[in-house]
Amino acid sequence: MTDIGYTEKVMDHFMNPRNVGVIEDPDGYGKVGNPTCGDVMEIFINIADNKITEIKFRTFGCGSAIATSSMITEMAIGKTLEEAMEITRNDVAESLDGLPPKKMHCSNLAADALQEAVKDYWKKQGKVVEDDGESPEMSCGGGGCDSCVK
Numbered sequence: 001m002t003d004i005g006y007t008e009k010v011m012d013h014f015m016n017p018r019n020v021g022v023i024e025d026p027d028g029y030g031k032v033g034n035p036t037c038g039d040v041m042e043i044f045i046n047i048a049d050n051k052i053t054e055i056k057f058r059t060f061g062c063g064s065a066i067a068t069s070s071m072i073t074e075m076a077i078g079k080t081l082e083e084a085m086e087i088t089r090n091d092v093a094e095s096l097d098g099l100p101p102k103k104m105h106c107s108n109l110a111a112d113a114l115q116e117a118v119k120d121y122w123k124k125q126g127k128v129v130e131d132d133g134e135s136p137e138m139s140c141g142g143g144g145c146d147s148c149v150k
Contacts, residue, residue, distance in 0.1 A: 005100035006063065009071075013096065014063040019073035021056040027124070030116025032109050039065045043072075043113040047121055052076050052084055057113070064103035068092050068110035081118050087111055 006014075023044035033040035039061030046054040055077050057069040072092055076084045089108040093099045119129045 005103075006067075007097040007099075009096045010064065010067045010099065013067035013070040017057075017066055017070035019056050019070065019077075020058070022058055023054060023056050026056075026117075028117040028119075028121030030113045030118070030120060032112045032116055034109065037061075039109055041065065041069050041109050041113040043069075043117040045076075045114075045117045045121065047081065050080050050082075052079055052081070061109075062103070064099055065109065067096060068099075069113070071095050072110040072114050076114055081121070085115055085118055087114060 021044075022042075023046060026044040027047045028043075028045040030043045031040070040059065041061070042058045044056045044058075045052050055073045057073055059065050059069040072087065075087055075091065075095060079087075089104065089111045092110050093104060122129050
């Protein structure tokens with residue numbers, strides 16, 4: 001870990017983010033944010049044969065937010081939609097060799113943004129998507145950042 005608590009993988013994905021950008025007219029789009037700490041993530045996906053064939057992100061936030069956005073795009077590419085929906089915040093953090101506890105909410109936002117993009121695609125296809133009762137606008141859920149409102 002670096003002296004500020006970030007792993008080398010976090011620093012690599014922050015300094016050299018993968019899949020940055022926007023897909024014009026994507027098959028699915030997800031946007032989540034935490035209004036308290038200010039992080040906002042957008043995920044754009046294209047789908048073929050029930051698999052994510054292209055994924056891009058645009059993130060406004062700290063280094064952890066950018067790194068987790070980058071990592072989740074790498075984790076999701078080539079996955080079926082059902083596999084992508086199974087990616088958890090802990091999976092993202094573990095793939096980055098860990099995050100400082102105060103930054104765990106960033107990986108939660110990345111996982112939520114991906115899930116929102118998949119749900120958006122499913123809705124466009126006429127699939128009924130059940131509401132899990134969680135608000136994507138408060139994706140950290142008070143589970144780790146100093147500034148979250150419980």
